[in-house]
Amino acid sequence: MTAFLKAARVVADLDDDFYQDERQREVWNEASAVGFQSFQWTALVAGAVLPWIAGRGGAMVAIGILAAWFVLAMVTIAYARARDVDVYATMKTLRPRSIFAVTLYLAGVAGIYIELADPFRYDGATWAGMVVGALVGGGAAATVLMWVRRRDRRREAEEAARDAADV
Template structure:
């Protein structure tokens, strides 16, 4: 078990005897998923509104909210992947709710950029360099994420085909 999984199990208190009861665990896992999704939606909506409603201060708070949400989302995705479930290969990501999430991120980041870079007062060269570097890193991370998703999906399809062929070969053998 990796250090990440051990740490996540500790944070989630997953070794508590509460989880030995299957029904309790399933109900709690579903409740946790609802809570996690509620946190994401509330945070994204707040981060999208704050730069417009609370000015520069709201923009800084929105950055903090977005960073926290992205961090938590990556922990959830990373833990699931460490346990053998890759959400990028087992579910369709092109759904209306994902489009809404994308729009909320764009509205939030757009508001942050407008408030901090345009209306935030004295913006120096170092800020614009930071914006350029951040944009380049973000674009690179997005490209790597898309490529990784495509690779994982392809590998999952190959594994499924291989498993299907192996299963067919075993049933085809004389007994």
């Protein structure tokens, strides 16, 4: 067991007698999922709204909220991966809720940026650099996304071939 999994067991108190009862454990897992999703949506809405309604101070708080949201989401995904579960293997990424979550996140980032960076004072060269950076970054993100999808298709094909060979 890795240090990460050992730490997760301690943090979540997974060795408690509470988890011995199968129904209790399953209900608690569902309740934890509801709690995590509630936190996620609350954090995204707060992170998206605060910079726009509370100005510079709200933008600073939004940075902390969105950073905590990101770290907790990554810990959740990392724990699943450490237990050999790939959340992206069966999940559809372009669902309405995913698009809405990304939209909220980007609204928060845009609000933070506008409040803290004051882009209205930028000169033309700075704007040109931002456009080029966005194009290069978008191209890199698209390339990585295509690579990940290709890798997933290859894994599925290999798994299907193994299943066919086993029959």
